[in-house]
Amino acid sequence: MTDEQLLAAADDELILGHRDSEWTGLAPHVEADVALSSLAQDEMAHAAALYALLSPADPDALACGRAPGAYRHAPLVEVGGRDFAFSVTRQYLYDIFEEQRIQQFLGSDLPELKAIAERMAREERYHRMHDRAMMAALGARLQPAVDRAWPLALGLFEGTGLSEADWRAIVVPELASWGLAVPEAQPVPGRTRHGSDFDSLWEDLTGLFRTDPSRHW
Amino acid sequence: MTEQAVREALGRVMDPEIPTISIVDLGMVDEVRVHAEHVEVALLPTFLGCPALDLIEEAVLKAIPSAVVTFRHDPPWSTERITEAGKEGLRRFGIAPPDDVVRCPRCGSEQVLAENLFGPTRCRAIYYCRACRSPFEAFKAI
Numbered sequence A: 001m002t003d004e005q006l007l008a009a010a011d012d013e014l015i016l017g018h019r020d021s022e023w024t025g026l027a028p029h030v031e032a033d034v035a036l037s038s039l040a041q042d043e044m045a046h047a048a049a050l051y052a053l054l055s056p057a058d059p060d061a062l063a064c065g066r067a068p069g070a071y072r073h074a075p076l077v078e079v080g081g082r083d084f085a086f087s088v089t090r091q092y093l094y095d096i097f098e099e100q101r102i103q104q105f106l107g108s109d110l111p112e113l114k115a116i117a118e119r120m121a122r123e124e125r126y127h128r129m130h131d132r133a134m135m136a137a138l139g140a141r142l143q144p145a146v147d148r149a150w151p152l153a154l155g156l157f158e159g160t161g162l163s164e165a166d167w168r169a170i171v172v173p174e175l176a177s178w179g180l181a182v183p184e185a186q187p188v189p190g191r192t193r194h195g196s197d198f199d200s201l202w203e204d205l206t207g208l209f210r211t212d213p214s215r216h217w
Numbered sequence B: 001m002t003e004q005a006v007r008e009a010l011g012r013v014m015d016p017e018i019p020t021i022s023i024v025d026l027g028m029v030d031e032v033r034v035h036a037e038h039v040e041v042a043l044l045p046t047f048l049g050c051p052a053l054d055l056i057e058e059a060v061l062k063a064i065p066s067a068v069v070t071f072r073h074d075p076p077w078s079t080e081r082i083t084e085a086g087k088e089g090l091r092r093f094g095i096a097p098p099d100d101v102v103r104c105p106r107c108g109s110e111q112v113l114a115e116n117l118f119g120p121t122r123c124r125a126i127y128y129c130r131a132c133r134s135p136f137e138a139f140k141a142i
């Protein structure tokens, strides 16, 4: 487990949490609204715990004080816009990936990281139950979202040391059971360079911090 | 102050969001160490990034002015640490405790439906009781 891999995990959680939080008050129905808001809080809390591990003296500066190019999240999590089907699909594909990542943390030599991972694992169980219920309910209508999210989801694995094959072994049959096919696609990598969606997200996310970096959040 | 007295005082510090359960019955108290001039109280946050930690620290300091409060993640807190008295406190507040079988906290029925795995706070889910036809909240088993 390298610091770079931990930073990628923290950034994935922070950026996905930020995107989920953008649905608060705007999701298509109240249950989804409550769920996405809770998911956002969970993911951001996981990010905060990981940033505190990486930079105990000043986790806020690590979370919000970097230039856009220094963030290490995958392209899947930065995609913006009001595509609810995409958000649901992204959350599912990401949470199955995250389950593997938490297993990786649980195998680490750092007791503090293991303890954080144990807490994450217990919370993430609810994420996956929710994700699967949403995927099953929306079923084949999610095909365009799967087509769009799939190559981005493959890009999650870049530099993580995690197994895309293990992840496929779970998601491909599950997607099929919901009437969803997986497209032929090449992974979209990009943990070191980000798209235009991230520029505006970065402005939002770090704006308050940049006005007064000495503030405590 | 003896350790016993400290623990009794902590037993009167209630969760800021659920005033019928103390931080002791929630299983948040990991360690109490009594020194000559001060008392060390090590607490386990229930959720990562729980927003109520500042309020809890404040409440502990009010109950034990000489306390020095620290939060640690190791060992990780889990709902298995909630005591029987704590579960009773949750029920009194209308929240089903985190048992394997979720029962309606009002009528005790097992005829319940999970309506939403997410609720008003990160630790609660929303259920509906078919027996007494009431919605209720359940503490997640986490």
Ligand SMILES: [Zn+2]
Binding pocket: B104, B105, B106, B107, B108, B109, B129, B130, B131, B132, B133, B134
């Ligand atoms: Zn009932």
